[in-house]
Amino acid sequence: MKILLHICCGPCSISPIAQLRDLGHQLEGFFFNPNIHPYKEFERRLDTLKEYAAAVDLPLTIDGRYLLEEFLSEALRGDRLRCEGCYEMRFRVAAAMAKQLSCDAFTSTLLVSPYQKHDLIREVGERVARETGLPFYYVDFRPGWQQGVQISRERQMYRQPYCGCIFSEKERYCKSK
Numbered sequence: 001m002k003i004l005l006h007i008c009c010g011p012c013s014i015s016p017i018a019q020l021r022d023l024g025h026q027l028e029g030f031f032f033n034p035n036i037h038p039y040k041e042f043e044r045r046l047d048t049l050k051e052y053a054a055a056v057d058l059p060l061t062i063d064g065r066y067l068l069e070e071f072l073s074e075a076l077r078g079d080r081l082r083c084e085g086c087y088e089m090r091f092r093v094a095a096a097m098a099k100q101l102s103c104d105a106f107t108s109t110l111l112v113s114p115y116q117k118h119d120l121i122r123e124v125g126e127r128v129a130r131e132t133g134l135p136f137y138y139v140d141f142r143p144g145w146q147q148g149v150q151i152s153r154e155r156q157m158y159r160q161p162y163c164g165c166i167f168s169e170k171e172r173y174c175k176s177k
């Protein structure tokens, strides 16, 4: 199949790219992550991905919009988990791009991380698939997580210390008693 791979960052893309290629799929990489703040961090993650995509010959489409206000308004809605809105916001745009690029399905590197809400990612992906008519290709990429970490360290790629949004940055560093 021709699959659009939504990519959250370079290091997380290593194992999913390898696993999907091993399965014989043709890949279109896609970056759209308005959840990454502040802007310098956004730029740094995107630059790291651009470099890695070029190194592994991955076609990469970039939606570089820095939608800080839109993201915050989704995250602060209050009627659902912050991360649910975050996944949904990204997957809606990924599914639309997958259609534009004539892909058969879309998936996400978010499925590789043991720190993400894995079941929720799958649930949101399948919901967006029902709404858009474009299949969500679910793979549990997590068994490849450690190898991806190792390769990213060997390649000296930038590895971010928090998930992306300012809330996750606070959770990571602000250890108030």
Ligand code: SF4
Binding pocket: 035, 036, 075, 082, 083, 086, 087, 163, 164, 165, 167, 168
């Ligand atoms: S913690 Fe991560 S997944 Fe959750 S809202 Fe923040 S950036 Fe998105």
